[in-house]
Amino acid sequence: MEIQGSVALVTGANRGIGKAFAQALLAHGAAKVYAGAREPETVRDPGLVPLRLDVTDEEQVAAVARAADDVGIVVNNAGIAGGPSLLEGSFDGARREMEVNYFGTWAVSRAFAPVLAAHGGGALVNMLSVASWVANRRLPSYAASKSLSGR
Template structure:
């Protein structure tokens, strides 16, 4: 996928990882970068075209697709982390996780698939997580939603292959964004993660593992799940 000269759209572009995607797309010579956010008036990025978008609102997504009919690269980055657990958490928070990561991404793909087809096929980059493959107590709703988004990514890849659309999954571990402010431990530089994702679509890859954490968790899936969840194993 040729980034230079292409038109791109990034969801959740106002901060964190989405902001780095937008900045790097501009730096790589994209012809236009739509920075899709809920409130364009608060956007302070240079060299982008603000676009009002709420991915959980199908009407807002349809309006964005109608306005941005020249898109060839779609970066589905927008996300939330409510901290809800599945058994004891607020059902509304759990639903919000799924509405954002699964249905929000699906709304975007369904609305922009015809746009990408009309513009030669293009590429979709879905920002996933090492937590697509691993759950932790204190965020099991997020993990379930990311796992669903991973399966969605694999499914749309099959469906969109016939129109020549590259679908790439980007998996990452703990990354230094507003979403992870309250979390301790080593964190990725979001600029490095964005670079890995864009390098991946430029190289035509269908999966990018941005860090050692993602590589370790994926490798562990082929073994005994007790190795991932030692605290729940009973002797």
């Protein structure tokens, strides 16, 4: 994956690891980095190009794929953790994890597949978790929601 001179999109880029990904891409020579965020005004680094993106909103995903049609690197970083443990707690958090981590990541991947293809294949980076590899009764729905691979 060549970063120098590339155009990239990072989802959930307003804070945490997504913000660090976006800043690292710029530091390694990316020509343009789109910062997807549910509230684009929270993207404060002037080197980034903010775009409104809630990955669970299909219209926003489609609009971002149209607006950022020069992208060659997509970093699917947006994600949440907040599901119940195996034997206790509401399923609401588990459903939300699946909406954001699983279907949101899948939706962004699908929307940008033709954009990446148009740029010679590009790179799609899904921010998953070691939790998806090991049985864990504290995070069963998070683990399932992170079991998403393009292979």
